[in-house]
Amino acid sequence: MTSKNSQPVLEDVSVIVAGQGGDGSLTVITMLADLFRNVGLNVYTERDVLSRIRGGHAAATMRAFKGDRHCIGSHIDLLVALDEEAVEKNAHQLNSKSMVVFDDSGGPLNPGLLPEGVRLYAAPFNRIAMRTMRRELYKNSIAFGIVGRILGLEDQSMRDTFTKRFQRMGQVILDYNIEALELGLHLADEMGIKHGEGKYRIEQTEPEEHLLLMGNESIAFGFMVAGGRFFTGYPITPSTEVLETLQKWLPRCGGVVRQTEDELAGINMAIGAALTGVRTMTATSGPGFSLMQEGIGHAGSGEVPIVVVDCQRSGPSTGMPTKPEQSDLNIMVFGGHGDYPRIVLTPGHPEDCFYLAFEATNLADKYQCPVFIAMDQALSQNIASVKPFNLDQVQVEPGKRLTAEEVAKLDTYKRYAFSKDGVSAFAAPGTPGGMSLVTGNEHDEFGLVSTDPTNRVKMMDKRFHKIEEAKKELPKGRHFGDKNAPIGFIGIGMMYGVILDAMTHLEKQGFKTQYHQPRTIWPVLDDTLAFIEECERVYVIDLNAQGQLAHILMHQGADASKIISICRYDGLPYRPGYLVNQIVEQEGKLNRDEKKEAKAQ
Amino acid sequence: MTTPPNTKTFTPARPIWCAGCGDFAVQGVLEKSLNKMGIPPHKLMLLAGIGCSGTIQNNLRCYGYHALHGRVLPATIGAKLANPDLTVIAAGGDGDGFAIGAGHLVHTFKSNPSIMYVVMNNSNYGLTKGQASPTSPIGYHDNSEMGLDSILLGLSFLSTTFLARGFSGNPEQLGQLMEAAIEHTQSGKGFAFLEVLSPCVTYYDTHREWRAKVYNVEEDESFDPTNRAEAFQKVIELKEQGRIPIGRILTAEHPSLESIIINKEETLPAQQNISNFDDHRKHYDQFMKAHLG
Numbered sequence: 001m002t003s004k005n006s007q008p009v010l011e012d013v014s015v016i017v018a019g020q021g022g023d024g025s026l027t028v029i030t031m032l033a034d035l036f037r038n039v040g041l042n043v044y045t046e047r048d049v050l051s052r053i054r055g056g057h058a059a060a061t062m063r064a065f066k067g068d069r070h071c072i073g074s075h076i077d078l079l080v081a082l083d084e085e086a087v088e089k090n091a092h093q094l095n096s097k098s099m100v101v102f103d104d105s106g107g108p109l110n111p112g113l114l115p116e117g118v119r120l121y122a123a124p125f126n127r128i129a130m131r132t133m134r135r136e137l138y139k140n141s142i143a144f145g146i147v148g149r150i151l152g153l154e155d156q157s158m159r160d161t162f163t164k165r166f167q168r169m170g171q172v173i174l175d176y177n178i179e180a181l182e183l184g185l186h187l188a189d190e191m192g193i194k195h196g197e198g199k200y201r202i203e204q205t206e207p208e209e210h211l212l213l214m215g216n217e218s219i220a221f222g223f224m225v226a227g228g229r230f231f232t233g234y235p236i237t238p239s240t241e242v243l244e245t246l247q248k249w250l251p252r253c254g255g256v257v258r259q260t261e262d263e264l265a266g267i268n269m270a271i272g273a274a275l276t277g278v279r280t281m282t283a284t285s286g287p288g289f290s291l292m293q294e295g296i297g298h299a300g301s302g303e304v305p306i307v308v309v310d311c312q313r314s315g316p317s318t319g320m321p322t323k324p325e326q327s328d329l330n331i332m333v334f335g336g337h338g339d340y341p342r343i344v345l346t347p348g349h350p351e352d353c354f355y356l357a358f359e360a361t362n363l364a365d366k367y368q369c370p371v372f373i374a375m376d377q378a379l380s381q382n383i384a385s386v387k388p389f390n391l392d393q394v395q396v397e398p399g400k401r402l403t404a405e406e407v408a409k410l411d412t413y414k415r416y417a418f419s420k421d422g423v424s425a426f427a428a429p430g431t432p433g434g435m436s437l438v439t440g441n442e443h444d445e446f447g448l449v450s451t452d453p454t455n456r457v458k459m460m461d462k463r464f465h466k467i468e469e470a471k472k473e474l475p476k477g478r479h480f481g482d483k484n485a486p487i488g489f490i491g492i493g494m495m496y497g498v499i500l501d502a503m504t505h506l507e508k509q510g511f512k513t514q515y516h517q518p519r520t521i522w523p524v525l526d527d528t529l530a531f532i533e534e535c536e537r538v539y540v541i542d543l544n545a546q547g548q549l550a551h552i553l554m555h556q557g558a559d560a561s562k563i564i565s566i567c568r569y570d571g572l573p574y575r576p577g578y579l580v581n582q583i584v585e586q587e588g589k590l591n592r593d594e595k596k597e598a599k600a601q
Numbered sequence: 602m603t604t605p606p607n608t609k610t611f612t613p614a615r616p617i618w619c620a621g622c623g624d625f626a627v628q629g630v631l632e633k634s635l636n637k638m639g640i641p642p643h644k645l646m647l648l649a650g651i652g653c654s655g656t657i658q659n660n661l662r663c664y665g666y667h668a669l670h671g672r673v674l675p676a677t678i679g680a681k682l683a684n685p686d687l688t689v690i691a692a693g694g695d696g697d698g699f700a701i702g703a704g705h706l707v708h709t710f711k712s713n714p715s716i717m718y719v720v721m722n723n724s725n726y727g728l729t730k731g732q733a734s735p736t737s738p739i740g741y742h743d744n745s746e747m748g749l750d751s752i753l754l755g756l757s758f759l760s761t762t763f764l765a766r767g768f769s770g771n772p773e774q775l776g777q778l779m780e781a782a783i784e785h786t787q788s789g790k791g792f793a794f795l796e797v798l799s800p801c802v803t804y805y806d807t808h809r810e811w812r813a814k815v816y817n818v819e820e821d822e823s824f825d826p827t828n829r830a831e832a833f834q835k836v837i838e839l840k841e842q843g844r845i846p847i848g849r850i851l852t853a854e855h856p857s858l859e860s861i862i863i864n865k866e867e868t869l870p871a872q873q874n875i876s877n878f879d880d881h882r883k884h885y886d887q888f889m890k891a892h893l894g
Contacts (some may be wrong), residue, residue: 211892225885227875230683249888253881254867256682260675261708268672272648272679275666276687276871280679298669388889391882396875408606415611428871429664429680429687432643433606437659439667446611448659449667 010041010152010200011066014073017140018059018090019103021049024140028080029060031144031161033383035153036064036188037212038161040205042385044497046072046378046573049322057089070349070384070497074577079151080143082125087113094118099199103139103145121146123187129180138180145184146191152198155185210385215375216241216283217255218350218386219309220249222357223281225389227396229255229309230273230280236287236456237321238377239311242283263288265294267308270451274304275438277401277428279361283309286328287318293336296370298440300340303416303424303463305364305399307357309373311380312493313598314571324377325572326493327544332372333522333552339460341467343371344522345475347379348496351386356519359475365399367466369424374521376543378494378573400425414445418458467523474520476527481514487583488535489515490528493551494573495541501576506583521549524556532558537590539583545569614659623769623799623808624654624721630717630772631690632661634779638787640688648677650693650702653728654721654799657692668693671701678714678858684871685859688787695722695796699735699749706751711756713791714858717782718771720751720794723801730803741805750840751796752850756833762791764851768798770812771847774819778849791857798845811845819848826852 015032017025026047033043041064048059056364076093079086080101087102087109094100096117102109105126114120125139141162148158162181166174188194213221214525220242223231231250233243247257256273260266266282274280284292289310312328314320332344343363348354356373364371386515402425407413415436417424424445427434437447442459444450481503489499496517503513516531518524532538532553540550540563547565554560566582568574618624627746635645645663649655651670658665664687668676677691698706698720709718724742726732733744736751755764763785767775775797782793798815802810816839817822825831826849839846861868 048756209893211889213892217892221885221888224888227873227878229870229875230679231875232679249884251862251864252867252884254864254870254873256862258678258682258862261704264672265675265705265708268669268675269679269682272668272676273683273870274679275646275664275676276680276683278658278683278871278873279875280683294669295672380700388893391878391885396878398876404606407608410608428684429646430644430684430871432641433608433610433666435610435642435662437611437665437667440669441667446615447665448611 007152007199010064010202010574011072011152012063012069012184013065014061014063014075015078015080015147015151016059016061016076016090016093017080017082018086021056021058023058024080024137025058025060025474028140028144028147029062031165032062032147033212035148035157035161035230037210037385038157038207039202040207041065042067042069042210043092043212044071044385045068045383047381057085059090067420069501071501071576072573073492073501074575078147080147082139082143084109084113091115093377099150101143101150103143119181121150121191132183133176133180135176138176141177141180141421142187145181146188146193149185149188149193149195150198152200152202155195158349176267183236203443206595210390211381211388213350214241214381214383214388215347215350215353215379216311216381217245217359218353219283219373219375222354223256223307224250224253224453225391225394226279226358226361228279228281228361230270230278231255231257232260232270232282234260234263234266234284236285236288238313238380239283239285239309241381242309242311255588263291263390264295265293270300270306271295271304274306277426278364280305281307281361283311285311285313286315287291289328289331293331297336297338299370300336300342300463301338301440303368304437304438307360307364307367307371307373310326310373311377314376320405320571322377324494324573325543325569326374326376327497327548327569329374329521329544329548329552332374341369341464342417342522343367343369343467343470343474344374344520345371346374346492346519346521348493348517350379350384354389355394356475362397363470366397366423367470368426369398369463369466374493376493382494400421402427402431402434407431415447416443416445416459418445418462421469422462423469442473460485471523473524474523474525476520477516477518477531479514479516479531482512485512485514486536487511488531488538489513490518490531490538490543490549490553491541492521493543495543498574498576498579499541502579502583505576505580509584511583511587521552524553528553529556529558532562535562537562537564539564539566539586541574541579542567543569543574611675613662613820616660617656618653619803621799621802622653623723624657626769626772627719627721627797627799628657628660628792630776630779634776634783638780640693644687646680646687646689648673648680648689648691650697650725652697654692655697671697672705673697673890674702674705674709674718677716677718678709678712681714681716682859682862682870684869685863686869686872688783689716691716691718693720695720695724695736696726696734699751703735707754709792710761712858713760713762713855715786715789715791716887717793717795720796720797723799723805724748724807725801725805727801727804750836751794752846752861753833753836754830756836756851757795759829760855761794761851762853762855763793765794765849766796766798766845766847768811768815768847769800770808774817774848781849789857789860798847814843814845815847816844817848818846818850826850829853832894
């Protein structure tokens with residue numbers, strides 16, 4: 001018992017499993033996440049892969065913690081390296097207290113690769129797997145036994161998780177994996193890591209109920225609960241899970257999911273469906289979003305409600321398909337030919353993805369315009385603990401629809417009737433008397449093609465007026481930190497978790513900061529501009545080369561002299577430590593400049 | 602049925618086509634067929650592409666939609682899948698359907714949704730003043746490529762169920778084909794593809810040439826539209842002889858797209874009352890349960 005109490009209680013631990021693509025890094029991380037969730041900790045996982053099925057360096061990371069954390073931390077406590085390249089690629093994230101579990105089947109690890117103080121546990125997992133089970137595939141299940149012991153997990157809980165994970169793949173596969181796990185536990189005994197004597201002690205707490213969800217799954221669920229019943233998509237990383245999730249769930253609610261031949265069909269089939277009044281969504285990534293531009297503008301002109309999810313990845317062109325970026329902000333806000341109204345929402349966490357997908361589906365219906373949800377690869381695919389959604393809190397708000405009885409009471413029905421809020425009531429096909437024309441051509445109130453200059457201006461103004469009306473209810477930003485702090489942050493998507501984490505580090509270093517997380521970036525809302533007004537200076541964190549978010553804010557009247565644009569576009573996700581260094585450096589520079597100025601005076 | 606409301610809605614436009622254009626015959630036959638079959642205007646969606654023919658939806662009393670260039674088929678399929686109770690018709694020209702929209706045509710042949718698609722083929726781009734189109738023959742303007750035959754393309758998919766070609770100069774047969782095509786979709790049998798030879802009097806007047814070249818397979822007793830391989834062979838032979846086959850070329854059976862992907866135990870997507878949140882509450886709860894681990 002004395003030895004047990006000397007172990008630190010596990011409060012925040014980061015584990016990375018790295019090897020070649022196909023080595024099963026993600027499987028290990030997913031099972032660890034499940035185990036930690038079961039003991040009442042929150043988890044956040046990330047994957048780093050190449051756009052191929054096998055081979056190439058691949059890694060998956062998991063952070064388990066108490067309290068609120070929404071990103072991967074700056075350093076790794078435990079590296080599980082399935083080859084030497086995995087150590088080379090990830091050693092920079094280790095510190096003197098880190099541990100490494102290494103597969104030395106290919107020979108002993110070059111000790112020079114590790115920072116001083118790192119504890120190494122080496123065993124030939126691959127060779128053992130080949131020798132005992134004739135399949136290298138099981139090497140990570142062997143390693144799992146050691147990893148679990150180090151982290152202080154119960155042997156039985158590991159077995160349970162294995163059973164849960166592998167049972168559906170058949171008894172043979174389950175048996176082999178359990179055998180591999182037992183081999184790993186035995187190896188751990190030999191290394192002196194006995195049950196209950198790991199590096200950490202896990203305080204078993206009454207586990208709160210948590211869903212493990214990636215942003216894409218959460219988007220799909222939000223749409224479904226909002227009454228979305230029609231979805232089109234074409235597989236593209238990193239948006240595909242929206243399609244896959246809805247393929248599984250939407251038909252149960254009577255919805256239709258169609259994998260189309262391309263994104264052109266995707267957007268146009270969605271529009272065709274939306275004409276009938278059904279709530280409709282499509283999801284894609286940058287290349288597909290570019291292809292959809294003509295269709296999206298068409299929906300803007302024809303006032304067809306449509307939600308488009310853009311899971312941004314590194315661009316331009318094919319870019320780096322599996323790497324996160326936020327570089328489609330310009331095309332979301334300014335893209336397409338001609339002028340048309342649109343709304344761009346920006347969730348920051350898988351939990352928020354649900355609520356904003358729900359909101360987007362309501363908004364598209366109410367304002368009869370395209371609504372975009374700006375995701376990024378990390379937000380789309382990283383898996384996080386999410387409190388079960390309170391479905392009594394959300395409310396489906398139908399748009400202005402006319403029933404047959406309502407149409408019958410009208411003298412005249414005009415699909416594009418001018419109205420106070422710019423929104424025209426709509427009779428869906430099938431409604432007697434509601435026959436109408438929908439077109440992307442400029443049109444009169446009936447939908448008949450018109451080039452009359454007066455009508456043109458009125459129609460254009462009507463469409464844009466809807467956004468002015470929508471502004472009153474668009475999702476406002478969230479504020480974090482001290483309202484009097486001189487330094488402000490603005491960042492969207494995955495930056496939400498990173499900025500919050502960086503703020504705690506910065507505070508320890510004496511920097512007072514506050515953070516405004518916009519949840520709508522188009523139109524730019526007053527609360528975002530007011531935040532910039534109130535700070536001495538604001539770091540706008542962009543995950544692109546041109547500072548697109550900073551420029552959008554300045555375009556809408558933010559004081560440019562207050563904005564310091566920080567950009568990252570190397571394909572890597574921001575880490576709190578990286579951001580902290582950037583800020584500390586920048587603040588140092590400002591200090592020096594101030595001193596210089598004072599001297600000059 | 603209750604009496605239709607007296608509510609005034611848009612007044613159908615007058616066609617923009619040149620006097621003598623084949624598209625007049627198509628519109629006339631379409632209206633007649635719909636009337637004859639008793640399809641009420643509020644149950645009809647007519648979606649059209651871009652081009653001279655892509656204005657037909659303005660001229661009929663129904664739910665009309667003007668699609669983007671080449672995208673009329675995906676839009677039409679979207680409407681049909683969202684509300685299979687509607688009669689959903691796509692219309693367009695050969696440029697819209699066989700050039701910019703060719704990819705979608707291929708996938709519509711493949712997926713077999715119960716929609717009718719009328720392609721008014723004038724073998725040129727009339728609205729942009731007569732450039733060569735995918736069906737123009739070698740020698741038209743500077744065209745050096747052999748024209749595309751949509752019927753042959755359709756025959757090459759074992760999933761096609763209705764392929765026909767009509768001629769605006771033979772409105773009686775066109776009417777029969779149109780009715781059969783609509784009937785095919787009404788009964789949920791799948792995609793009814795109807796190409797209509799519809800000469801352009803202004804830029805490429807093929808009326809006489811086509812009248813001389815058409816070969817009505819329905820007058821050929823040896824022709825069997827239920828035999829795909831023979832139909833394929835016959836069409837190729839006729840083409841090699843410089844003839845253009847018209848009539849019902851193929852009738853076949855294959856499950857329609859909507860019959861496969863619509864959940865028949867639930868209300869149709871567009872007819873669900875989304876305000877009735879509790880209708881699907883059990884599925885929402887199941888989703889969360891599945892992610893609880």
